[in-house]
Amino acid sequence: MGPFPCVLLALCVASARALQLLATDQKTIVIPQGDKVVLSCKFIVGPEDTGTLDIEWSLVAPDTQQADQYIITYTGDKMYSIYEGLKDRVHFVSVEPQNGDASIEIINAKQADSGTYQCKVKKVPGVQSQKTVLTVLVKPAKVNCFIDGPQEIGRDLSLKCQAKEGTAPLTYMWQKLSGSSSPVLQSDATTGILTVKNASQDYSGTYRCLATxxxxxxxxxxxxxxxxxxxxxxxxAGAIIGTLLGLAVLGLIIFCCCRKQKEKKYEKEVQHEIREDVAPPKSRNSTARSYIGSNHSSLGSLSPSNIEGYSKSPYNKVPSSEEYEHPPSQAPNFVSSKVAGPNLSRMGAIPVMIPAQNKDGSVV
Structure with missing residues (x-):
């Protein structure tokens, strides 16, 4: 055996004794938002790895100028959750990670959780690490379909579809569900627009848009x-005629209201009008009594020196209408006559004592 095979065999034996991470098929994971995901990390400790076991999960910074963000660790038989962004949403799958399972589970995944996660297992002198790329996407939701353009024969129109929620890229597909068969439809999978040229009644029906x-x-x-x-x-024309009729009716209503208002105003003015009263007719009896009363007053002021001229006047006679209709300035002409003393008393005359005079006018 040559020297090279011996060296290779020695390395294989040494690696079997050292710390190893088991390979996983999920190097890249894509999940919808709200789901849970398990990031696998399993290891085997060799007999030469006698140091303290340390497990570290971190979120690799996209920029090499920045430091990685530690998420959760296991050291000294204790677990520590560090990253606030995953607080209360990440934990080890096994309650005893020291037994070879360092996998973690993330629940209620969010789009912000997307990134590259690294698992690092260290047991001196062995140290191993592996990375998993996690992508969290938002499913299409609140898809809206509407028609743009007149729905008339011979006109052009468009059927449009748009999802208000969903991580790009989105793909749109139109399908006719009911109605007669129509010509080939042209749709744009990226914009969700289905164009209809020179529309006919064959295009009528129910359409479905699927956003994916x-x-x-x-x-x-x-x-x-x-x-x-x-x-x-x-x-x-109908709209114009209807508008004119409406204006005519409105004008008639305004005219009637104005006329009614004028009538009420006129009646109110007539009720408050001040009219001059007509003079009452003259009373013959009251005039006659006034005339007699004035004669009595005149007689009551007569003295013995001038009684003699009124003694023969007819006092017991009521003057006629021609006599009391004379103006006050024209006094009636009485014929002087002598009246006896008793008659004068009955007529209201007052007796007056007249002193005697001599010839030269002195009082005796």
């Missing part, structure tokens, strides 16, 4: 109903 990415899919439905062209001119 690496972790899932979602779908939506839309109904296409291609009809003959509508009478646009008739619709416009």
């Amino acid at each position: 990415n690496r972790v899932g899919n979602d779908e939506c439905l839309v109904i296409l109903n291609v009809l003959p062209p509508s009478n646009v001119a008739g619709k416009i």
Whole structure:
């Protein structure tokens, strides 16, 4: 045996005694958001590995200028969870990792958890590590289907499909579920647009759009109903006529309201109008009494020197209408007459004592 085979055999024997990590088929893992994933890391310790067992899981920094982020460790028979981004969501699969299973499980995975994870097992003098790439994707969701363009015979239109959620790249596929067979449809798998040229009634039916990415899919439905062209001119004329009729009715209502308001205002003004009262007719009896009363007052002020001129006046006679209708400035002409003393007393005359005078006018 030559020297080279001997050296190779010695290395194989030495490696069998040293720490080893078992190979895994999952170097790259892709999961949907919200699922759980197990990152495998199993090892075998050789008889020469007598040091303390240390297990470290870290998230490798994408930039070599940055340090790796430690996630969870096992050292001195104790476990430590370090990374806040995975706090309460990561743990060792085995409760005794020292027995050869250093795999970890991540629950409720998020898109931010995507990255390269490294498992490092150290038991002096043996040290081994391996990496696993984890990709967390968001499944397509809230897919919306709609029609863009007029659904009329001879016109061009488009059926559009769009997912509001989902990690790119997304693939869209259209399928006709009901209705008659139609010509070959042209659709864009990346934009989700199905183009229909020179539409006919054969295109009418129910269509389904399926949005897909690496972790899932979602779908939506839309109904296409291609009809003959509508009478646009008739619709416009009808709209104009309807508008004019509406304006006419509105104008009539406004006119009636204004007229009613004017009538109410006129009635209110008539009720508050101040009119001049008509003078009442003259009363003959009251005039006659006033005339007699004035004569009595005149007689009551007569003195003996001027009684003599009124003694023959007819006081017991009520004056006629022609006599009391004379103006107050024209006093009636009475005929002087002598009246007896008793008659004067009955008429309300007051007796007055007149002193005697001599011829020269002096009082006796």
